[in-house]
Amino acid sequence: LEPERKSKSLLLNFHYAPGKTYSLPVHLDGHAQSMIDLKQVAMQGTPDVHGQMLPMTATSGALVITGASGDVRDTINLAISSGIYNPVTATCGYGCETCNGCTNFGVSPDPAYIGFGQNYQLNSYCVWEDGTEPDYTGSSDWGSNDTSIVTVQNSPQWGLAYGESPGDTSCSASFYAPANMGQICAPLPLPQCQNTSAQPSSSTSVCGSPSGETTAFYQWGDNDPRVNYDAAAAGYIQTLSPTSSAYGGGTVTESDASPSTDSCYFDGSAYPPTGGVMGSTWQVGSDSRWGPDYVGWVYAEFAYYQTVRPQRGLSLPCSGTLFQKLTFKCPQGGTYVYDTPVVLQSTISSSGITDTREGQTVARQLIGQ
Amino acid sequence: MNIRASSRLLFATCTIILTLVAHATEASWEGSLEYVGSTATFTTQATRCLPSTIYTLSRAFHLRTGYEDAPVEFAGDMIDVTAPGRKGLRILIPRGGPLSLRFEVDAVTHKPLSFASTLNEALTAYRSFGYPGSYRLTVKDAWFYIVPSSARSRAGTDTQVTPLFDAELRPEELRHLTLDDALEKALSVVGARTGNKIVLGRRLPNQWGTVYFSPNSAASATARDVIEQIMDASGSPISWLLLYDPTFHYYVFTPYLV
Numbered sequence: 023l024e025p026e027r028k029s030k031s032l033l034l035n036f037h038y039a040p041g042k043t044y045s046l047p048v049h050l051d052g053h054a055q056s057m058i059d060l061k062q063v064a065m066q067g068t069p070d071v072h073g074q075m076l077p078m079t080a081t082s083g084a085l086v087i088t089g090a091s092g093d094v095r096d097t098i099n100l101a102i103s104s105g106i107y108n109p110v111t112a113t114c115g116y117g118c119e120t121c122n123g124c125t126n127f128g129v130s131p132d133p134a135y136i137g138f139g140q141n142y143q144l145n146s147y148c149v150w151e152d153g154t155e156p157d158y159t160g161s162s163d164w165g166s167n168d169t170s171i172v173t174v175q176n177s178p179q180w181g182l183a184y185g186e187s188p189g190d191t192s193c194s195a196s197f198y199a200p201a202n203m204g205q206i207c208a209p210l211p212l213p214q215c216q217n218t219s220a221q222p223s224s225s226t227s228v229c230g231s232p233s234g235e236t237t238a239f240y241q242w243g244d245n246d247p248r249v250n251y252d253a254a255a256a257g258y259i260q261t262l263s264p265t266s267s268a269y270g271g272g273t274v275t276e277s278d279a280s281p282s283t284d285s286c287y288f289d290g291s292a293y294p295p296t297g298g299v300m301g302s303t304w305q306v307g308s309d310s311r312w313g314p315d316y317v318g319w320v321y322a323e324f325a326y327y328q329t330v331r332p333q334r335g336l337s338l339p340c341s342g343t344l345f346q347k348l349t350f351k352c353p354q355g356g357t358y359v360y361d362t363p364v365v366l367q368s369t370i371s372s373s374g375i376t377d378t379r380e381g382q383t384v385a386r387q388l389i390g391q
Numbered sequence: 392m393n394i395r396a397s398s399r400l401l402f403a404t405c406t407i408i409l410t411l412v413a414h415a416t417e418a419s420w421e422g423s424l425e426y427v428g429s430t431a432t433f434t435t436q437a438t439r440c441l442p443s444t445i446y447t448l449s450r451a452f453h454l455r456t457g458y459e460d461a462p463v464e465f466a467g468d469m470i471d472v473t474a475p476g477r478k479g480l481r482i483l484i485p486r487g488g489p490l491s492l493r494f495e496v497d498a499v500t501h502k503p504l505s506f507a508s509t510l511n512e513a514l515t516a517y518r519s520f521g522y523p524g525s526y527r528l529t530v531k532d533a534w535f536y537i538v539p540s541s542a543r544s545r546a547g548t549d550t551q552v553t554p555l556f557d558a559e560l561r562p563e564e565l566r567h568l569t570l571d572d573a574l575e576k577a578l579s580v581v582g583a584r585t586g587n588k589i590v591l592g593r594r595l596p597n598q599w600g601t602v603y604f605s606p607n608s609a610a611s612a613t614a615r616d617v618i619e620q621i622m623d624a625s626g627s628p629i630s631w632l633l634l635y636d637p638t639f640h641y642y643v644f645t646p647y648l649v
Contacts, residue, residue, distance in 0.1 A: 071500070071501075092499070289438050290484030290485070294647070300596045302597035303597060326639070330480075333481075334473065334482045
């Protein structure tokens, strides 16, 4: 999406199933661009303006962009570039865009007969590309060709005509459309989607989709300067399966899935509760392995809770649990999202630390200082 | 025999009651937001109510913020939460309590009409509740910084505070470092320069160890500016908190995704 000079609030309405719409508000600053990743929106469970969430089962549909109010009369200027990419089949196609706007503006009734000395309400409307007829009476500029015969109000009651004297004249309504009138959209009939059949794209050759991975404990963090010799963290190495040298040079990226939990935190702690994974990315080797992915508290936090919680009268052990959504990306760009989030857990006890990744648990004695 | 058995039973009953009370009084870290038309109401029950407010608003509205605690030195600005009967280390937390504020939002998108005004409302509300320290807001680039301006000294007198991250760093101090090492070095240098200990409270994204930091200028810059450059260079939408722990007398720097 790319709007004009001024900033603009928009409402993106995703019609993903009959009668089902997800309305996502987006604010764009002047000249700003924004890319919407629907998969991310669905995975993060972001509620829309009606508190609804986009289900992960949504796979196709249509997008209608309106102004933030959702009212079609709220004019917006956009430059849209759309395409269809199917991460399952790794195929591309063109999007089909239609600008829905006013094509036939008019006044009703036409003709109108107004009694001498009487009021009569005129209305203006516009037929849109999609066949709807929104009312424009209140947003039109009204006028009369001969005010000695008929006058028409603009305020407070737009379109209210009054018969001043006997005779014939014309009343008009006009409203400002930034693009143009009647030809705001592509000429009728609406353009048919072209080239939408899924076709392999030469730019998205894929390295294959792993069906999963295996996890194995690698080392404790006190052997690794990259994690500040963090003795409370356990590093794990993963192997994509089935193994393939074609994965080499690809990446695995984590994102946050279900809400994390932190039973070690207590009110007043200097360490806020763990807020989820931080979005790490790892390179995949030609042996299909990636990592190490370190699971566990930073040492200072481990030492803090192991020391403070008993003095505070709070129990040990306590745990932090995170849910890690993983996305594998081929060197050439094809992606594969793991079906199930990986569970990461770290437990502090009075005698040490226990870390778990995908059910692989390691423990060691450790007293924080 | 019978008397001893009764005593054990009574003791067990008391323990259960105390445990229940302790759980009931724990407040959630994050606050809550409610919207009615174009008005939003924010409420937090966290004792560290100001950072809780900044954290929650940052995450809700994807704001890039940096929050720095005022030092807590005056005994009246701390709460001793050590369990009754415990000897040795005293567990102290900064004095605080519930905080609420209202601010104007877009009725459709629920976004604040002005982020700066909203954050200033939070600072005003914090002051009005009489919690320790005073803070001010500064806005730089797309970042909103909440920094301390005064706090009570050990003797209880109001004293002007120089924020820790006003300390300046020289570009050569961060040369040839990856983003994670640059951040840790920045915290270490600020700590040494101000006589404080600053620990990193969260593990950094793995790829921070593969990207080298390049300062924007050959001139010295405040630690706050340097951290902003590091965060921006990471490409991740990250905000941060610097919280003071009066138990161990150190600061905890916690980055978090917004």
